Amino acid sequence: MTLLKIAIQKSGRLNEGSLKLLKDCGISVENGGDKLKARANGFDLEVIFLRNSDIPHYVEDGVVHLGIVGENVLVESESKVRILEKLGFSRCRLALAVPKEVDYNDINWLNGKQIATSYPKATEAFLIENNLTASLHLISGSVEISPALGLADAVCDLVSSGNTLFSNGLKEVAVLMRSEAVLIQGEINDLQVKQLVQQLQFRIQSVLNARNFKYVLLNCPVSKIDKMNAILPGMKSPSIIPLVDKNWVSLHSVIQENDFWNVIDALKAEGAEGILIVPIEKMVY
């Protein structure tokens, strides 16, 4: 039997989100301690646990068919893989930061300085793009303490909340790139494998769509149906369900997480009552 092979991070920031995504796709995996690989339940899938930074190479070489990695490692690995989906978790940015007392006006401040980073390719690209000459100090971890130790003038590191920078007396001065977890694939020729990729991708898309939407139910006077319809985006248009009270109806629709509160506020302002918001498990187009 053909098995699809997917590499996910063994441990670290992507591990939990990757396993959760598979779980939401109906695929369970035992993340067995120091096991290198595991046969999944619920899909013809083998999960290989690797280091984030190694995954693009394994995918490129065809050792595994798919991988879940941080988008930023694709820049560093310079491997030829294709992004199939952006997965919406492990969102972060690669940011340049300097000690907070530094009088930093613009990027030209960096000329002739030392920048500590674990992400040399992205940092170099930024320097070249901006015609800057700075030297890179390659460090594999705890980059944020290097200015305090006198190892560097600035750092280029991944940030999500910015708390780590702040607690190390650094301020963020530029964003080089944004990153999130992505599903990648290499070249696949086997037809059966291609089919499995499509099936998995379809499940993933259904899960991601559902995560972005909420199901909304509300009551409104019959006279307000058109107004509510104009506010509710929906997949097609809202469903109308009659109530015992002939002057009122119940409207059902889906709304996007992004403009969630704006829509709710607008509905309330038009006289919607008893608004219920329900999570959606899967959304199939």
Ligand code: ATP
């Ligand atoms: P490995 O040690 O497995 O090679 P790594 O050192 O890249 O991997 P992590 O620090 O777990 O491992 O980061 C994995 C990915 O998570 C990064 O490539 C990035 O996309 C994302 N990430 C890194 N830092 C953050 C952060 N502060 N917030 C959110 N996501 C982050």
Ligand code: MG
């Ligand atoms: Mg690491």
